[in-house]
Amino acid sequence: MxxxxxxxxxxxxxxxxxxxxxxxxxxxxxxxxxxxxxxxxxxxxxxxxxxxRADYAVQEVTITGDSREAAARQDEIYGMLANAIAAAPRAGVTIASGDATLQAVTMANYRNLSLEKDNRPDSQKLTFLVKAPLSASAGAQAAEAKIAGFVKAVKPVGRALIATNDDLTFSVVxxxxxxxxxxxxxxxxxxxxxxxxxxxxxxxxxxxxxxxxxxxxxxxxxxxxxxxxxxxxxxx
Incomplete structure (x- = not known):
């Protein structure tokens, strides 16, 4: 049979x-x-x-700005992103962008990220990703705490504000x-x-x-x- x-x-x-x-x-x-x-x-x-284990924990972060003048508002948002990029190595994190595959965000390309309308006519926002490496001794909770500490420490510019969004996701290289x-x-x-x-x-x-x-x-x-x-x- x-x-x-x-x-x-x-x-x-x-x-x-x-x-x-x-x-x-x-x-x-x-x-x-x-x-x-x-x-x-x-x-x-x-x-x-x-x-x-995944290679990185990944957190979405948004910078918002509501200065009345559009040029000033945009400069403040991009200026705060530049501050985040400069501070990232000291905090042990990396700035990136992308929906499914990730690309590094650097001082050479950060203004390529697009601004979007926020919830008011005179406000805009910019969204990017912050990555923290995972290891046997540093799991998701440690990575989330590292990212949260980094975001709080980014130097503000004008009226721009920075905050994390949503839950952690992860990446594999x-x-x-x-x-x-x-x-x-x-x-x-x-x-x-x-x-x-x-x-x-x-x-x-x-x-x-x-x-x-x-x-x-x-x-x-x-x-x-x-x-x-x-x-x-x-x-x-």
Missing amino acids: KITVIIAVLAMLTVPIAANAQDSGAQEVIVTAQRSRQDDYSASMPAVGLRR GPDQYRTAIADIIAADAKILAAKFGDGYGVEVEGLNRPVEWARSGLSDVLLYIPYKLVVVPKH
Whole structure:
């Protein structure tokens, strides 16, 4: 009697903006909990992948300004951002921008960030990200406290104000560098599953050519995985 057991592990989380599958090995990507990377993938999470601590905690920060004169208001907002950039190295944090992949914000490019309308006709705001590194000894709470302390210490300019927004999210640098480690974990799991059905069965694995994908797994941990299909089949 022929028995075929199919275990399909399909993916979630969106392709990073401005980054394709081939270059994610060099990108720093934001890890969120509620994105589907490909529209045709299942929303179910994979059972097998590499779980590790994220590289950075990331906090959204906004500078607002309400000086009546537009030119003065804009100069105050950008001036406070410049103060944040200058103070960041001393505080052990990094200034960045981006929705899905991150780019450093520096004194050379900070005025490329766009101002947006705030809640009044004569007010504007500018939003960016502050990153704090995570380690075995510095988890999410320590990173959040570091970012909060940094934001409070940024020197104000005119009527500009700075504040954090929303909850922490996290980022991973170069997900594709973990491809081999993930493949090792998939191979070990496949071997165990095949053994459950006896010596007469083996496995077929498809999809390992897909890019590495990512999802939150705990407070500050991430799951890195390859969306693959594993089939246990009789040996011929």
